[in-house]
Amino acid sequence: MSVSAGTAEVEAKRAGNGRAPRRPVEELDSVVIRFVGDSGDGMQLTGNEFSKAIAKAGHDFATHPDYPSEIRAPTGTLFGVSGYQIQFASRQVFTSGDAPDVLVAMNPAALKTNLADVKHGGIIIANGGAFTDNNLAKAGYKSNPLEDGSLGGYRLYRIDISDLTAHALKDAGLSKKDVGRCKNYYALGLMLSLYSRPLEREEEDIRRKFARKPEIAGANVLALRAGYAYADATEMFITAYRVRSADIRPGTYRSLTGNHAAALGFVAASELSGVPLFLGSYPITPATDILHELSALKHFNVTTFQAEDEIAGICSAIGAAYGGVLGMTTTSGPGMALKTEALGLAVMLELPLVIVNVQRGGPSTGLPTKIEQSDLLQAVYGRNGECPIPVIASSSPADCFDCAIEAFRLAVKYMTPVILLSDGGIGNAAEPWRIPDPASLPKLEVKFRTDAEGFQAYARDANLARAWVRPGTPGMEHRIGGLEKDFLTGNISHDPDNHQRMVEVRAAKVAGIAGDIPPLRVEGPEKGDLLIVGWGSTYGSIVQAREQAAAEGYSVAHVHLRHLNPFPQDLGDLLKRYRTVLVPEMNLGQLSRLLRERYLREVVPLNKVQGKPFKVSEIHDRIVELM
């Protein structure tokens, strides 16, 4: 996402909107894409077509074509690279952007000549099939950058565009050369899908353009559709909003996606506690990258288990937790539904466990690659019986790191499963992460009980947590299970009073976590007209909308909740200090409900369920309306 500072011109253009003139505003809701390839690869055409599609969708855009001097320079050479850059946004765009968010590179030379411009953490779509020894040599690469890890700071998608195009056109009856020329339409199809643009208009354009060569038109349409389908099937995400802080703290940074950050956080939890980590998981979009990342870290004390299904994912993690390691599972909405029964078991067993739900559009299969925050009520309530589970949510990619550690801190301290909510936007979006000194991270204390003297499986400490005992500890053999158990011994108990006591103590234990949550951080005035309460990935949009409104003189505050069950102790008081409470969410008002229920406080929901993040303007406009 690029940053485009407002100018006097912006003010002039916006002055006619009937409101007080605004100060220049920074908005981040734009994308910069650069297509690069051999001059014969048709990059200009691809870029042009893409711009048109974008324009037709109502975006403003600006472009910058960059040709080599030769019409057809020798293929694969550095000087033969042709590029086309476009910036598009939901607002006015004045330049083609500084650094591309997305680089589509058709060969090694194109990558080499353009890589330095690409943003840290940006997307690189590389035509993998063109990275042959010959082409690599022509570009001066000693090893293949797609394989040697040198692109680790980017989100690399290696797609064999040439091969896939040839495959899609194998029955089209075209010469090899003509087939090769269709790959720019394949690339266009990829990009149209990535940015959710319809194909129909583009197909019409192709048929019009190649009206005299219907077989070429047909082949180009096939390539376009194939690229489109490929991007759909591989479930690529686009980064949405990101917040740029004006003063960047000094330090060393790297770019991390939320899923990657979460993986690092979980490894950190293991290292900080000295307890091995076990991830039982079943692949599901958009959560799978956490499994990918942790699978590659076996030189830490990390075991990953690709289970046969979602249920086995969580159950294996429960087994591992029983064995005395940090058990966790990762999933997304539909998988969460499948894990429900096992969540109840974990509550009964009172074992530490972390469940990550990287939310996506629902219900059912819903919108697997689109973002939504509609699993909050499921996380808080969605189980049979009185089944309390602490719920926390990360607000940005880098925040996933801290939340991963926090999830395990609560899990082991309170001997409870903890649900960590992220979403597809956060999980797959990258942002700069200020690399912490491991020594500065919170210590994670884990105590296993080894003293058999007076041991009772369900005796509790001051936090109402029972003891964690590793099998293999002599003299403490005991059985646990999903049946209701005696308050002290853990033996099966059907006693009515005991059940009431157990239900209440499980609830009290989770409720007690409220006292263990740091004071809320409020941006903006401590009291006033409006408080925006947010959670999760709406963070960036809310921050910008609030800043914009504050700059316009409105009394607006923002609090972003990490802890959603239980709520922080100071939230109730905070809600009383503002005339109006606005709750933007990518659902139909789930946090709104929880707040009303808990605090008997009217709130104003702002809901969006389009698989797309809030625009800054959407939140800003609502703020102004409520003033």
Add this chain to the structure above:
Amino acid sequence: MTDMTEPATLTKKDFETNQDVRWCPGCGDYAVLAQVQKLMPTLGIPRENFAFISGIGCSSRFPYYMETYGMHSIHGRAPAVASGLKLARPELSVWVVTGDGDALAIGGNHFIHAMRRNIGLKIILLNNRIYGLTKGQYSPTSQLGMKTKTTPQGSIDRPFSPVAVALGAGATFVARTVDSDLAHMAQVLRRAAEHEGTAFVEVYQNCIVFNDGAYDAITDKAVRDDARLLLEHGKPLLYGKGRDKGIRLRGLEPEAVTVGEDGVTEADLVVHDEAADHSGLAFFLSQFDAPKLPVPLGVFRAVSAPAYEDMNNQLHADAEARRGRGDLAGLFNSGDTWTID
């Protein structure tokens, strides 16, 4: 709880809990529990290193009666829970006790994948061919035509053989025994305990309340010798009171024959080979059913293959050898970093 005890001094009593056993009087589960409790102290494993994991059903109450670590988990999921435990703690002896509904209906997926992976679990399936805990519905092993509360006109569900399912899933140890033959059960359970990787034992278990007599043909001393085939590695498939009946091959079809009749000699009979690479013979045997053919009991298959947990340990060792023990600072700072002053 008892004091810390040396394994050598353990007895069956050390593996009994103070919990009232809640199976119906006369249930076959009692015999299995007793045999397992008898076996445990003889394995040379400290008591605290055993864990019994179960799902839901009559059989799944088992862990409550074992003075070991244990978990009564949720329906069908015991192999998944146990797999996580075994991976986290490979040094533990992890046992799964399950039933025909638990393992083959609701938990079928976990069951086959445990076999496929060859993870070091000992899985005992108490097969009573009925749902006991929910009071008498047919199960995936109930015979066709069986009348139960949910099949008042007789079951139209074709049953499958747990042994065949296990073999199909690639199990490396597959055996069958029966609750009433204590000596045989003891022998089979010991073999299972000693196997590396997944060991699967089907126990024909009589549910006295809802499916009494399901196995009479092979347990009734008067008739059983003609109805059951005791498998012995390296020995011809001989059975019958006078050990004069045998199985020979007719093409790929088994044929019950009498040794000494029609010129049949022992040399004509199929010889059991539990260690055959190919599970074909074991699968062939798994299809035998009364009354046409005798029901095989014993070890169908016992082959050695790397255990999953060992391979997993190797992955860790390899990763560490290649990259060194991971350290957080190195991990955090890997990849493309930049510095802002």
